[in-house]
């Protein structure tokens with residue numbers, strides 16, 4: 001997979017040089033490049049934003065630098081990801097879809113966002129995805145792009161040493177992950193649940209599933225169908 005990231009703050013992407021992307025690079029799974037949007041500006045001040053038509057607070061990113069950047073970076077089979085709080089929410093299933101793409105170009109907006117014509121124009125020649133990482137507002141799209149890139153890269157076939165660890169983690173089966181423990185069996189007066197020391201694999205699997213359902217019901221009931229909550233936990237008294 002090829003990944004290009006475009007931003008006026010390319011330093012945000014320094015972490016990609018570290019373990020995760022570094023590992024994926026070493027394995028030949030990804031080829032990443034970070035670009036400063038200002039290289040596609042032509043005025044003395046390298047300006048990338050201007051006041052919004054129609055008035056209102058804040059600034060809007062100008063279309064010209066983005067247009068030139070995408071002209072240069074897009075290939076035959078590119079997907080452009082615009083990070084925005086008004087995008088489609090990132091989920092594990094969505095990250096799996098992204099992991100199938102050949103070329104991701106992340107366009108990270110700042111201020112009030114990028115002139116809509118950039119998105120419309122890009123949609124005429126590439127796949128465009130507007131993605132949000134949650135219902136809160138960051139100062140810009142860089143942190144969102146990092147999160148999306150990391151969630152995607154670790155799903156690339158061949159990235160995980162042990163692919164089983166992917167299957168068991170939170171969100172893969174629609175549930176939050178069960179609690180985990182390691183040695184010692186006693187620590188500061190807290191014990192590891194005895195079932196985990198029993199060697200009974202069936203009982204361990206049942207306990208883990210029950211814990212996963214309980215956690216999900218408590219913390220993220222929106223992830224469970226109401227019937228599953230009632231069935232698995234007997235939360236609803238029988239009448």
Ligand code: ADE
Pocket residue numbers: 083084085131132133134135136137138139140141144
């Ligand atoms: N830019 C600012 N906030 C964001 C969010 N929540 N998700 C994606 N991009 C953003």
